[in-house]
Structure formats: C-alpha cells, structure tokens
Amino acid sequence: MRRTLILILLVSGLAGCSAGATRDDDVLYQVSTIAALLEGVYDGEVTVAALRSRGDVGLGTFGALDGEMVVLDGTVYQVTADGRARVAPDDLTTPFAAVTPFESDIAASLDGRIDLRELELALDLSLPSRNLIYAVKVTGEFAYVKVRSVPRQEKPYPKLAEVVKAQPVFEHRDVRGTLVGLRMPAYAKGINVPGYHFHFLTEDRTEGGHVLECILTRGRADIDTTFALEMALPRDKAFAGADLSGDRQGEVHAVEK
Amino acid sequence: MRRTLILILLVSGLAGCSAGATRDDDVLYQVSTIAALLEGVYDGEVTVAALRSRGDVGLGTFGALDGEMVVLDGTVYQVTADGRARVAPDDLTTPFAAVTPFESDIAASLDGRIDLRELELALDLSLPSRNLIYAVKVTGEFAYVKVRSVPRQEKPYPKLAEVVKAQPVFEHRDVRGTLVGLRMPAYAKGINVPGYHFHFLTEDRTEGGHVLECILTRGRADIDTTFALEMALPRDKAFAGADLSGDRQGEVHAVEK
Numbered sequence: 001m002r003r004t005l006i007l008i009l010l011v012s013g014l015a016g017c018s019a020g021a022t023r024d025d026d027v028l029y030q031v032s033t034i035a036a037l038l039e040g041v042y043d044g045e046v047t048v049a050a051l052r053s054r055g056d057v058g059l060g061t062f063g064a065l066d067g068e069m070v071v072l073d074g075t076v077y078q079v080t081a082d083g084r085a086r087v088a089p090d091d092l093t094t095p096f097a098a099v100t101p102f103e104s105d106i107a108a109s110l111d112g113r114i115d116l117r118e119l120e121l122a123l124d125l126s127l128p129s130r131n132l133i134y135a136v137k138v139t140g141e142f143a144y145v146k147v148r149s150v151p152r153q154e155k156p157y158p159k160l161a162e163v164v165k166a167q168p169v170f171e172h173r174d175v176r177g178t179l180v181g182l183r184m185p186a187y188a189k190g191i192n193v194p195g196y197h198f199h200f201l202t203e204d205r206t207e208g209g210h211v212l213e214c215i216l217t218r219g220r221a222d223i224d225t226t227f228a229l230e231m232a233l234p235r236d237k238a239f240a241g242a243d244l245s246g247d248r249q250g251e252v253h254a255v256e257k
Numbered sequence: 258m259r260r261t262l263i264l265i266l267l268v269s270g271l272a273g274c275s276a277g278a279t280r281d282d283d284v285l286y287q288v289s290t291i292a293a294l295l296e297g298v299y300d301g302e303v304t305v306a307a308l309r310s311r312g313d314v315g316l317g318t319f320g321a322l323d324g325e326m327v328v329l330d331g332t333v334y335q336v337t338a339d340g341r342a343r344v345a346p347d348d349l350t351t352p353f354a355a356v357t358p359f360e361s362d363i364a365a366s367l368d369g370r371i372d373l374r375e376l377e378l379a380l381d382l383s384l385p386s387r388n389l390i391y392a393v394k395v396t397g398e399f400a401y402v403k404v405r406s407v408p409r410q411e412k413p414y415p416k417l418a419e420v421v422k423a424q425p426v427f428e429h430r431d432v433r434g435t436l437v438g439l440r441m442p443a444y445a446k447g448i449n450v451p452g453y454h455f456h457f458l459t460e461d462r463t464e465g466g467h468v469l470e471c472i473l474t475r476g477r478a479d480i481d482t483t484f485a486l487e488m489a490l491p492r493d494k495a496f497a498g499a500d501l502s503g504d505r506q507g508e509v510h511a512v513e514k
Binding site for chain 1: 284290292293385386387388389390442443444445446447448484485486487488489490492496497498499501502503504
C-alpha cells in the first residue's frame with residue numbers, strides 16, 4: 001500500500017517533465033567494453049584529458065582499476081579505495097568509461113522516500129523508449145547511500161568478479177549529493193552494463209563511489225536522451241588477447257549490484 | 258585429408274600478410290541495430306548519400322527491406338528481389354547498414370578450393386585479435402556462390418524471420434566477383450551479426466546478394482582492422498516502440514545463414 005502511494009506521487013512529479021530538443025551531435029563516447037573489464041583488462045590508453053574533450057557527464061574506472069570514476073559538470077573525479085573523491089589528474093588513463101556532452105532533455109522532480117529500484121522504475125516512466133541511450137543526473141537529499149570503490153590492482157590482474165569480493169563499502173546517511181548514471185538498452189549488454197548504472201558524489205565532492213543501494217528523500221532528475229554511441233576499442237595486447245566470448249550477464253550483475 | 262591439405266595451403270598463403278598502419282579515424286559507422294531489423298523496423302532515416310559520406314565499403318539493407326546493400330569502392334549497390342544489382346539512388350534510405358573508409362591492413366592470397374566456412378577459418382588465422390572489428394573484401398574466382406535477396410515489404414512489416422522463409426535464392430557458377438563483409442566480435446552480438454557476414458557482387462556488378470554458401474577457387478583477401486564503432490540509433494516511433502529485449506542468437510543464425 002505504501003509503495004503504491006509513492007509511485008503515484010512520482011508519476012505526478014514526472015507529469016511535469018519538460019522535453020527539450022536533442023542536438024544531432026549528442027553522442028555517448030565509450031572506452032572499451034564491459035566484457036574486457038570483467039576479464040581484467042585494466043590498463044588504460046585514453047587519458048582523462050581526452051575523455052573530458054568528449055563529454056562532461058559520465059562514469060568509469062581508472063588504469064589498474066584504481067578507483068571509481070564520476071564525471072560531473074566537466075570535472076573527472078577519482079574515488080579511491082578509501083571512498084574519498086579527488087579531481088583526477090589529466091594524465092591518468094581509463095580502461096573503461098563513458099561520457100557525453102550532457103543536456104537535460106527530460107527533467108523531473110522526485111518526492112517521497114524511494115529506494116534505488118523505485119528510483120529506476122520512476123525514471124523509466126519518463127523515458128520515450130527503452131531502446132535509446134540515456135545519461136542521468138539525480139541531485140538531491142539521500143537518507144542513505146551505500147557505495148563501494150575498488151582498490152588499485154597489480155599484474156597479473158585478477159578478473160573483476162574476484163576484485164569485488166573484497167570491495168571496500170561505505171555508507172552515507174542524510175547526505176546531499178548527485179547520482180551520475182547511464183541507462184543502456186538491453187541489446188547493448190555485451191558492450192556496457194544493461195539498465196541503470198550509477199556512481200555517487202557527495203555535494204561537497206569529497207566522497208563517493210559505485211552505488212549499491214540508496215534511499216532518496218527529495219531530488220531532481222535530469223535525463224539526456226542520446227541517439228548515438230561511439231565505442232573506442234583498446235589497441236593493447238591485453239584487450240586483443242582476452243577471451244571476450246560467452247554471455248556474462250550473471251557476472252555483470254554480480255559485480256555491479 | 259583433403260581438408261587438412263587445403264588449410265595448410267591457406268596458412269602458407271596467409272604467411273605473406275602485410276600489416277599496414279591503421280588511421281586513427283578508422284571507424285565503422287553503423288545505422289541502427291540487428292535487434293531492430295529482426296523485429297521488423299524497416300523504415301530508413303539515413304540516406305545513401307549520408308552513408309557514402311561515412312565509408313566506401315560495407316553492407317546493409319534498404320528502407321522497407323527493399324533488397325540487400327553492397328557498398329564497394331565508394332558505390333552503394335542495391336540487389337533487389339530478382340537478384341539484380343543497380344547503383345542505389347542517393348535519396349534511398351537504410352534502416353540498417355554499416356560502412357567504413359576501407360584501407361587494407363592485412364592482405365592475403367587464397368589458393369585452393371574452399372567453402373565459406375573454410376574461408377572464414379582462413380581469414381581468422383590472419384587476424385590480430387577476435388575482439389576487434391574488421392571489414393573484409395575477398396575478390397576472386399568462385400566455382401559457386403549461393404545468394405539470397407529480400408523482397409520489399411508492406412506495412413505492417415513482418416519480422417525478418419518471417420520474410421526470409423520465402424527469400425528468393427540465386428546460384429552462380431564459375432563467376433568472378435567480390436565478397437564484401439564484416440567480422441564483428443562476439444560481445445557485439447546485440448547490435449550486429451557476430452562473426453562474419455558477407456554480401457556478394459559479381460565482377461560486372463550486375464548481380465549479387467546476401468551470401469549463403471560459396472566455393473572460392475582463387476582470390477585475394479583484404480582486411481581492414483577497425484578500432485572504433487559509431488552507432489546511430491533511429492529517431493522513429495517504430496524503433497522506440499520495438500521490443501528489443503531478449504537474446505536473439507537463434508534468430509540471427511536463422512536469418513543470416
């Protein structure tokens with residue numbers, strides 16, 4: 001009964017959506033593939049400076065899997081294994097990331113205490129299609145945010161599923177901040193995480209990580225509809241030699257959720 | 258015994274490969290997704306003229322599924338349901354296609370009577386990795402080529418698996434021509450056909466189609482290694498509303514092979 005009421009409030013909130021024009025050059029620029037990251041291809045080739053030239057909102061990780069990446073308002077943040085965020089130096093590299101020049105095509109205010117799953121359902125209601133690519137920013141007040149980060153790895157790199165077994169987890173309560181995320185269509189599952197994938201940054205931009213759970217109490221969602229994907233494949237031997245065949249949906253779920 | 262001998266000859270032929278430099282702007286430009294084509298999203302938005310501006314080699318289909326597309330040396334050919342090829346007018350559209358500015362990074366001479374599966378195995382031996390994207394041209398003499406085309410559809414469009422049940426099939430014997438194809442990595446299976454996918458054009462460029470079988474007797478293969486994919490998603494309602502969830506590998510195999 002409680003859940004039903006919450007969703008009605010959300011739909012009401014979303015009824016105030018404003019749909020803007022979408023630029024023709026609205027591209028999600030992606031480095032490598034989720035399949036390669038799962039296989040332990042952690043050496044980066046694309047620099048933070050190069051990534052920033054392709055977009056101002058997005059997420060990813062860093063060379064040697066040295067933390068979670070949050071790209072917000074043109075700044076690339078590195079959340080290291082201690083859960084602390086810092087501005088990433090321009091010469092750091094990334095083995096996996098996706099950014100886009102963000103513009104808000106759909107805006108919605110979100111009221112009511114909702115968890116991550118309910119937030120995703122509410123956002124889905126505002127989308128024109130499940131077959132397009134979306135970048136998402138949700139800024140507001142959170143009763144709870146549970147995040148993880150990943151520690152820098154040494155070669156030979158273990159697979160991502162091994163790394164996250166010992167992932168450091170951090171809990172924030174009554175915190176203001178922004179969820180930065182992507183929603184990828186189901187057909188893109190071999191190249192990125194299907195569905196929603198959020199990273200978090202506190203309002204003061206000193207802490208964050210990969211979102212495992214959250215409870216949003218009040219906020220604003222901005223969604224950028226994207227009609228193009230540009231994927232740059234790594235030129236290194238680790239990528240060339242990795243076994244990227246097979247279906248990894250169970251593995252993706254295990255490392256992301 | 259016979260097959261073993263053929264493969265040895267091929268490896269010997271491939272030992273003469275020359276690897277060229279790959280340009281940084283070497284991108285495979287793709288319109289829509291194989292998932293959408295399977296679901297019957299056949300209305301095109303991208304024109305032949307626009308497609309030619311993004312590459313000179315590739316393949317695809319046309320609006321309303323009006324034939325097979327072969328792009329060779331900068332010309333876009335339309336193979337209609339009668340198996341005849343003509344130069345496609347610039348204002349025709351495509352609902353699914355992929356092209357790249359072709360340059361030969363790997364060249365190999367192919368001797369010995371080999372079928373399509375053996376050709377694919379031979380090409381695989383010359384690739385630096387199974388995780389990259391390749392455009393392929395195989396020009397030579399064929400003892401046999403079996404192709405199909407697809408007839409123009411009327412709305413409401415049937416799914417592709419329905420259309421190909423009645424596909425017109427054409428057989429060529431002792432013919433010179435070119436196989437134009439792509440090899441997509443396994444992780445790209447939701448967005449394009451994984452593995453090899455060839456269309457054929459006769460040397461006089463008057464006939465062709467989607468390749469079902471072939472026997473090559475002598476030829477030359479040129480392979481373009483591509484490190485980037487740019488995928489443009491349709492803006493129309495048919496794409497937005499299609500159910501593109503679920504795994505379609507069985508369906509892809511049924512319509513392509």
